[in-house]
Amino acid sequence: MKGPNNTGRSLALGLGYFFLYAPIISLMVFSFNDSPLVTSWSGFSLRWYGSLLNDDALLSAAWLSFKIAALTATAAVVIGTWAGYVLGRMGRFRGFALYVGMLSAPLVIPEVVLGISLLLMFVEMRGTLGWPAENGTFTIWVGHVTLCMAFVAVVIQARIRDLDRSLEEAALDLGATPLTVFFRITLPLIAPALVSAWLLSFTLSLDDVVLASFLSGPGSTTLPMEVFSRVRLGLKPEVNALATLFILAVGTCVVLVNRLQWRKESESK
């Protein structure tokens, strides 16, 4: 049988990956540039990393972002797994199409739409119920969870579809109630997917500019908001340093998780 064309393959993949990685590499290289003019190389230096450590605004924004991201990821995984399970295991029920529709909306709808809608709702709630008193961590969290749960649902649903139904049936047959089955059989077996979903939500929340901008309040500036406001004004070498640290951290995590999963998969074969 003929395999795919080798030159075509090298060309497509080579150019594609170059396109994907050139900007990332350039970011990282120029974080070590001594010159404040980011793109004019004047020598190797770690000064921008140093100035990062003294940048209080950036650091406190980072801390807030991490907090929100962790809270978002946890909530999104709980709600999203629930939704993914319903879609993956329950048969057709009335309103199934509506359910699927509402669940896939956050995946595709432009974030400005979501941001404006949620903000307006919070304002309205403030007017009629007096709560939430001001926008901030809570409102950003709500927005992020709404966005991320859709992604979690997709991931979990795909995993659950692949899960052998007879395992759950066997557990029922042996006397376990549906609740026990979910917690003792289903969840342990989809655990890697849960971890992926958590990490995905964490990343999405950490990176979001639009929703955070709409839903934040006084004193709740997130990292992306801070970065965005700075880069609107031009190139900033501290941002390069931040980017490099970020990319290295994420890159290491992703590769590690991938290696672990790959090893686990080969083991069970």
Next chain:
Amino acid sequence: MSDSRYAAQHAADPDEFVRVSDLVKIFGDVVAVKSVNLAVRRNEIFALLGSSGCGKSTLLRMLAGFEEATSGQIMLDGEDITAVPPYRRPVNMMFQSYALFPHMTVEANVAFGLKQEGVDRAEIHDRVFEALDLVQMAGYSRRKPHQLSGGQQQRVALARSLVKRPKLLLLDEPMSALDKQIRQKTQIELAKILEQVGVTCIMVTHDQEEAMTMAHRLAVMTEGQIVQCGTPQDVYAFPNSRFVAGFIGSTNLLTGTIVVDEPDHVAIECAELTRPLYVSHGVSEPLGMEVHVSIRPERLVVSRTQPQGEYNWAHGMVSHMAWMGSYALYQVRLDSGKVVEASVPSLQLAQSDAPGIDEEIFVSWDADSATVLAS
């Protein structure tokens, strides 16, 4: 015999343990199970035999509780379990894929059911190892399912389904995942274990050899209904229809008209044979009626010399011969043009002068070798 006649005859059977009455399952507009009636005795191994799509798996799942019956009733040991959820039924199932929990050890797998019952730890340990000893897997208690071979996984699955001492054990295509070589040995071994433990068992299979080897009684299913029910010998020797005759083993089917109708014998004029058929049992069909007759290949005797007697033989030519090892399968084209199959044991072929292809030959059979089919 049809299943309702059977049920009526055994209505007052004191040994009856499982009773399925008029069970129906409809999926959308597909009727998967059409009003099935069944009675299984205590400690009996009962097989549901049928090809895929005949409804046997659906029936099994209803017995386990994974499908809700559209209508009908299931009685187990005098109790109506039709609406009882699977985790409350005293029924356990061994799945076709074994469904061992991959994230638990063998011991944990077998202990799972007992844990759900709230049995205390010491007793769980004893019973788990008792079950593992029964299937000779006690030494593997710490392994995980992916570290076991197919046969070993099957034993663990069996132990897991027996450890709770269920009133009814269900087996879903128990041998389908095993290689053909070890299938026969495993079938006998499994049947022995079940008899030793003394559990009522209903199994589902498409392999007639499996059903005949393991079951005390079997039911042939097609299109959602049971068409015949009885011991393997009865069903094989006295199929009630062309379907059952052809489904279990192979057979030669002839069509003819009844010309002599007596309580203890009938004679049938058959266009496909030059001489009439003489069958040594009475039939309920009247004189002059067209009937179908089944004669198993192993009951046809092959010889070069013309047999004596007026009935039950025919003349023809060997059109094909296949050597099957322990027997040879002859395809004989009779003078009427009809092709019949005769299976001749190798021993006989070795002792006499075996006819070859294109040679003239006579086939004959006993009066009790033919069965008149009801449909």
Next chain:
Amino acid sequence: MKPPALRDWMPSNRTLAVAPPFLWLALFLLVPFLLVLKISFAELQFGIPPYTALAEFKDEAIQLSLHLRGYILLFTDSLYLATYLNSLKMAAITTVCCVLIGYPMAYYIARSSPAVRNVLLLGVILPFWTSLLLRVYAWVGILRNDGLLNKLLMSLGIISSPLEIYRTDLAVYIGLVYAYLPFFILPLYANLVKMDLRLLEAAYDLGARPWQAFWRITVPLSRPGVIAGAMLVFIPSVGEYVIPEMLGGADTLMMGRVMWNEFFNNADWPMASAVTCVMVLLLLVPLALFQYNQVRQEEAARGARA
């Protein structure tokens, strides 16, 4: 709350089991959008809230006032119309580019051996996990007049004066394609990798050449994956804000920027709401296509498993 295990179990608790995620979405997706709809019919006013009420109880009558200023402006002002059309156009071109670049990549990854495939896939996913904001920022550094691309091209002598790409539509296209490429590749890859290669073998056996087999078999079978990926690129691109804001010029008209500006800069909530509603309306067709494709794939997967 009990999550059910099998569909036929505990029918009375079933709604209980299905409902909570639905409730979250209803509360934080549906209700807000209905609110936006309502406000789009309101009129700007000073105070809190900065818009009029839809229905007022006055003189023992309920007066419904639907202010259409926003909508009328949208449909008559050529700038708004141009922005809508431009958004759609840019999203469409971005989608086409993603298909042209992403399809071959997804295809070759899917056809690689499992170990290679894993690494290649990791290569696509890694950028996806790193911050989009930072990566778009990287393009600023590359595309500026004094940026890397120009520096490189000038030092090689290919051009003598810098290419003006930064702050033009071209930069936005580059940014959009860059950002959304993984969104196209991943669903398409998921589809291609599940394709039964024996279908291709059967085609070759029947005399088809590789190119024919590709067009007649692989492409049609990959349609659901292509649609899913294309919609995942197209729909969000229409309302994209960050990329046009960072890379585009003042004349790069995109809906996301308009909505942001109406809201933050002009504080005209009814206007922003009206713009939002019309945008969602515009996206209804691709949205419906996406949902339909999702449900179809749901059912196909369910069917295959039955």
